Amino acid sequence: MKKYRLLDHKWQKIGFAVFISGVVLSLIYLFEIVFTFTPTQFGGIVEDYKLGLFNKIMQGPLPLLSFISAIAFALMSLSQEKQEDERIVETRHQILPRIVILFIIVLTIRFIAGSILIRLAEPLSYAIITRIIGLFTDVTAFMGYYVLFFKLSLWKQNRELSDEE
Amino acid sequence: MKNNLRVERARVRMTQQELADKTGVTRQTIVAIEQGKFNPSTVLALKMARVFGIKIEALFELEDTD
Numbered sequence: 001m002k003k004y005r006l007l008d009h010k011w012q013k014i015g016f017a018v019f020i021s022g023v024v025l026s027l028i029y030l031f032e033i034v035f036t037f038t039p040t041q042f043g044g045i046v047e048d049y050k051l052g053l054f055n056k057i058m059q060g061p062l063p064l065l066s067f068i069s070a071i072a073f074a075l076m077s078l079s080q081e082k083q084e085d086e087r088i089v090e091t092r093h094q095i096l097p098r099i100v101i102l103f104i105i106v107l108t109i110r111f112i113a114g115s116i117l118i119r120l121a122e123p124l125s126y127a128i129i130t131r132i133i134g135l136f137t138d139v140t141a142f143m144g145y146y147v148l149f150f151k152l153s154l155w156k157q158n159r160e161l162s163d164e165e
Numbered sequence: 166m167k168n169n170l171r172v173e174r175a176r177v178r179m180t181q182q183e184l185a186d187k188t189g190v191t192r193q194t195i196v197a198i199e200q201g202k203f204n205p206s207t208v209l210a211l212k213m214a215r216v217f218g219i220k221i222e223a224l225f226e227l228e229d230t231d
Binding site: 083085086087088090157158161162 | 191196209
């Protein structure tokens with residue numbers, strides 16, 4: 001019988017621990033930036049302060065969170081369940097086309113939202129919003145969507161199938 | 166695909182968990198097969214037939230809609 005080469009279940013737990021650590025580290029880094037960055041460093045010009053703060057966050061905590069999340073989601077999506085059987089493998093197969101559809105929908109929304117925002121929003125707001133949208137449409141986010149969809153689907157299935165004896 | 170899993174299990178007084186342990190799947194997978202929500206692979210179907218000591222045709226049956 002064909003066997004799927006997935007990592008041991010313990011790697012899923014390690015991946016989850018890595019993700020939580022990444023979120024905590026990024027939040028600490030973010031608070032450190034927010035509390036040490038003051039408008040006086042920019043001569044009191046609020047717009048320059050906002051832009052500086054935005055750039056600092058985009059160069060520090062966010063890439064850190066993105067990098068750690070990529071490792072964590074890869075570990076979580078490539079490791080098997082506690083008891084991986086053929087129903088669970090089929091669930092994995094069912095999730096993939098849904099993720100592809102979601103990918104197409106999200107990219108379409110990103111394109112439309114970007115086209116509208118570039119005409120309506122101020123340059124700074126546009127930069128912030130497009131970077132935030134970008135976070136939810138990159139490869140790391142899609143690995144996260146896969147983990148989320150798969151876990152939710154499995155949880156729903158197990159809940160429906162657990163009562164009967 | 167129709168199956169007589171529940172009947173055969175009752176005949177030999179076996180719980181879903183026991184059958185799951187003998188065939189190497191989760192109890193939820195046994196429930197899904199019994200409810201007709203999941204069709205097992207040939208290997209799993211053969212394992213189940215062996216557990217009950219019957220032929221696979223006695224356990225699983227094709228329906229006209231299959």
